[in-house]
Amino acid sequence: xxxxxxxxxxxxxxxxxxxxxxxxxxxxxxxxxxxxxxxxxxxxxxxxxxxxxxxxxxxxxxxxxxxxxxxxxxxxxxxxxxxxxxxxxxxxxxxxxxxxxxxxxxxxxxxxxxxxxxxxxxxxxxxxxxxxxxxxxxxxxxxxxxxxxxxxxxxxxxxxxxxxxxxxxxxxxxxxxxxxxxxxxxxxxxxxxxxxxxxxxxxxxxxxxxxxxxxxxxxx
Numbered sequence: 001x002x003x004x005x006x007x008x009x010x011x012x013x014x015x016x017x018x019x020x021x022x023x024x025x026x027x028x029x030x031x032x033x034x035x036x037x038x039x040x041x042x043x044x045x046x047x048x049x050x051x052x053x054x055x056x057x058x059x060x061x062x063x064x065x066x067x068x069x070x071x072x073x074x075x076x077x078x079x080x081x082x083x084x085x086x087x088x089x090x091x092x093x094x095x096x097x098x099x100x101x102x103x104x105x106x107x108x109x110x111x112x113x114x115x116x117x118x119x120x121x122x123x124x125x126x127x128x129x130x131x132x133x134x135x136x137x138x139x140x141x142x143x144x145x146x147x148x149x150x151x152x153x154x155x156x157x158x159x160x161x162x163x164x165x166x167x168x169x170x171x172x173x174x175x176x177x178x179x180x181x182x183x184x185x186x187x188x189x190x191x192x193x194x195x196x197x198x199x200x201x202x203x204x205x206x207x208x209x210x211x212x213x214x215x216x217x218x219x220x
Contacts, residue, residue: 007042007099007133007215014098015041017208018089018105019200020112021068024061027111031055031119033075034068035089036200038208042215045208050201051088054079055119068198083120093128101133103181103207106160129153135207138214139179140164148220181206188213 007013018037024030033053040046052075060070093100102109110132114124130153137156141148143164148155166183169175177183181203185192190209196202214220 007220011041011043013041014095015039015101016092016098017045017101017204017211018093018109019102019203019207020109021070021198021200022064022112023055023059024064025108027108028115030112031058031115032112033058033060033070033079034200035085036204037089037092038204039092042212045205048201048204049088051085052079053082053085053116055082082116086116086120086122090125094125096131099131099133100128101135101207101211103203103210104134104136105132106134106137106157132156133211134160135181135184135210135214136160136179138211138218138220139184142214142217143175143177143179145174148218152220181210184210 016037016039018035020032020036021034022030022032031053033055034050035053036048036050038045038048058075060072064070092098110126110129117124132153134156137159140146140159140162144162146159164179165176166178167176177187182192182194182197184190185206188210190206190213192206193202197206
């Protein structure tokens, strides 16, 4: 990809940035109870939608409840039928006009989406994956100074399994320091409040800002 085809120059490209909060970290059994997604372009968030997903048998692990500051009473008050929220979310994410982005989508959230569909009696739908941008994978490319090659999805999936040192390299400010959302926000001087983290709507705004930095650092 060269010149005007690079993502940084696609001012009118439609974009959804999404994040889920889930009942545990299990990739097969866990289900999302909160979904947040922004709708807009690379340069501008037009709106952020946050919905709670009702599961009558929600099984919040103690660890997940503590990290996400889960409140059962608030959940019961705000949650909507799982199939209704799914339909509205997929109206955007499955729309071929949209690119889809998030932090560690390939390592976690796409499986939670699959589990959500299964909970609604639906088979997996992976049609959006070729249009997916994973900012954790892109962060690894940035840390390693790797240029994209071949199919973008396959290239990102390969990066998913790269193991990087969290120790900073004094000779190269790009290397080390981790690729978590907080670490990458720190790298690019993006404000990050740990007290607001792990609320899907806040994470979406940080991911959007991080993506905006990464597409100027990587020739993608």
